[in-house]
Amino acid sequence: MTLTRVPCAVCEGTDFKLLHPGALDPTLDAAAYFSSSRLSAAYPDIVRCKTCGLVMANPRDDEQTLARVYRAMSDEAKAREAGFDAMGVDASTWMIERARARCPEATFLVGSLESLQFDAEFDVITLWDVIEHVHSPRDVIRRVRDWLKPGGILLMSMPNASSFIAKALGARWMLLLREHLWYFSPDTIARLLPLCGFEFVRAETKFVSFSVANIAVRLAQYGGVLAPLGKLAQTGALKRTSLRFPIGEMNVVARRI
Numbered sequence: 001m002t003l004t005r006v007p008c009a010v011c012e013g014t015d016f017k018l019l020h021p022g023a024l025d026p027t028l029d030a031a032a033y034f035s036s037s038r039l040s041a042a043y044p045d046i047v048r049c050k051t052c053g054l055v056m057a058n059p060r061d062d063e064q065t066l067a068r069v070y071r072a073m074s075d076e077a078k079a080r081e082a083g084f085d086a087m088g089v090d091a092s093t094w095m096i097e098r099a100r101a102r103c104p105e106a107t108f109l110v111g112s113l114e115s116l117q118f119d120a121e122f123d124v125i126t127l128w129d130v131i132e133h134v135h136s137p138r139d140v141i142r143r144v145r146d147w148l149k150p151g152g153i154l155l156m157s158m159p160n161a162s163s164f165i166a167k168a169l170g171a172r173w174m175l176l177l178r179e180h181l182w183y184f185s186p187d188t189i190a191r192l193l194p195l196c197g198f199e200f201v202r203a204e205t206k207f208v209s210f211s212v213a214n215i216a217v218r219l220a221q222y223g224g225v226l227a228p229l230g231k232l233a234q235t236g237a238l239k240r241t242s243l244r245f246p247i248g249e250m251n252v253v254a255r256r257i
């Protein structure tokens with residue numbers, strides 16, 4: 001298990017307060033913790049930057065480990081319908097193959113953001129559930145800025161460390177996961193965006209839709225008294241019944257300066 005310490009992504013501070021002690025199993029590979037089919041939902045130490053308040057995992061998996069796990073990863077693919085000429089990018093070949101099958105009219109590329117070259121041609125770029133996974137949110141948002149036309153819009157979704165759900169559940173918040181490196185709030189993302197050439201427009205609560213069976217699988221990953229819930233996931237009626245609710249995520253709108 002290779003964990004590395006990093007400075008704060010917003011203010012580059014190195015003075016942290018421990019919020020939730022981590023409990024990773026050193027005998028399990030990092031891949032066992034990633035994706036919705038994970039074997040364990042434990043996480044590394046979660047800390048808060050004493051200077052700017054950003055919540056983050058520290059120490060966390062190093063860049064090489066993250067790249068290896070994401071390249072090999074397979075998970076439920078998400079393709080979205082929209083009235084745009086759409087292009088999708090993901091580091092996972094499996095994800096891109098699934099997305100191509102579901103949305104054949106769009107263009108899809110396999111690769112990292114660093115490997116792509118565009119010249120300020122997009123009106124809108126979306127980073128759904130991306131920024132909390134990347135080694136350097138500042139580098140990614142700056143790079144995306146170069147691909148947006150002036151005044152272009154960046155839409156992001158991410159866990160919200162100051163949400164009611166995050167505060168109410170504390171160390172049991174379901175989004176505290178090994179694959180999540182950063183836990184922004186409206187306040188901390190609003191501090192980061194101007195450093196990357198964006199104006200912060202607004203943050204709002206994101207609602208998610210999950211089948212009852214999927215919720216049972218997620219809860220069973222915590223083990224203990226919750227483990228038997230995994231069996232419920234086999235029930236057809238529960239797979240077809242969906243619930244829509246907040247889990248402590250936010251959507252963020254930003255405009256290229």
Ligand SMILES: [Zn+2]
Pocket residue numbers: 008009010011012013049050051052053054
């Ligand atoms: Zn900071």
